[in-house]
Amino acid sequence: MGNESPLTRLLARPSAPSGPAQEPTGQKQLNVVVSGTESDAHTWNLVFLQLLLEESGHHVHNLGPCVPATVLAEECSRLRPDLLVLGTVNGHGTEDALTAIKHLRAPGAPAGMPVVIGGKLSTSDRGRQDAERLLSAGFDAVYSDDPSEIREFASFVRALAVGKS
Numbered sequence: 001m002g003n004e005s006p007l008t009r010l011l012a013r014p015s016a017p018s019g020p021a022q023e024p025t026g027q028k029q030l031n032v033v034v035s036g037t038e039s040d041a042h043t044w045n046l047v048f049l050q051l052l053l054e055e056s057g058h059h060v061h062n063l064g065p066c067v068p069a070t071v072l073a074e075e076c077s078r079l080r081p082d083l084l085v086l087g088t089v090n091g092h093g094t095e096d097a098l099t100a101i102k103h104l105r106a107p108g109a110p111a112g113m114p115v116v117i118g119g120k121l122s123t124s125d126r127g128r129q130d131a132e133r134l135l136s137a138g139f140d141a142v143y144s145d146d147p148s149e150i151r152e153f154a155s156f157v158r159a160l161a162v163g164k165s
Contacts, residue, residue, distance in 0.1 A: 028164040030058040030082040030157070035072055036065035037096035037117075042089035045119060049087055052150070056157065069096075073103035076110050083160060084115045089145075091123035094130040098137055105138040114160060118143030118153060 034049045036042065043065050050060045061079055063072065076084055084104070086097060097117050104115055117139055121130045131142040141156050143149040 027057070027158065027161040030161050030164060031079070032058050032060050032083045032085060032157075033063060033076060033079055033081040034060055034085045034087065035063040035067045035075075037086055037088045037090075037093050037100065038066060038068050039092050039096055040088045040090045041065045042087075045087040045089050049085055052154065053085075053157065056154070056161075058157070058161070069100040069103045072100055073106070073109055076104060076113060077108070080110055081113065082164060083157065084113060086115070086117040088117065088119040088121060091120045093117060093119055093121040094134060097121075097134055097139070101134070101138045114140040116141040116143065116153070116156065118145070118149065120145045 030053075032053050034046050034053070036046055046062055046064065050062045053060045061075075061081070063075060067075075072084075086093070086100065088096065101115065103109065104113070115138065117134060121127065121134075121142070121144065127144055131144070134142045141153075143153050
């Protein structure tokens with residue numbers, strides 16, 4: 001393993017069904033915005049996401065924590081990212097995200113921009129219902145705070161990068 005980063009080693013653990021993280025042939029660099037939700041002041045999750053995406057060859061603009069939905073939508077309109085990734089740790093992600101997606105899917109917002117969220121979405125045990133609400137509201141993918149889901153997220157990003165024309 002020698003020169004591999006901790007993130008690459010995490011994705012390459014034996015339980016990973018696809019083995020070490022590798023860039024597929026034809027993968028393009030994505031422009032990605034990473035942001036926290038409006039009430040979430042946690043930052044290390046956003047740093048982790050940024051490093052994961054940068055190690056995969058993507059350009060990341062990290063807006064940081066506590067980003068109001070209106071500011072998030074304005075920044076996405078200005079930056080026109082290929083992907084928006086929201087991270088949450090405080091357990092209020094579902095409610096914050098429902099507000100954010102209304103702004104992100106409103107007329108004048110970047111059309112067709114994939115939006116995903118992951119982390120601790122709720123303080124209750126309604127994970128499946130919360131995920132369904134978020135998907136119905138316009139999210140393209142929802143990831144729980146289960147550590148194994150980082151591989152699913154990485155696969156989603158790789159597929160998006162391969163499909164980018």
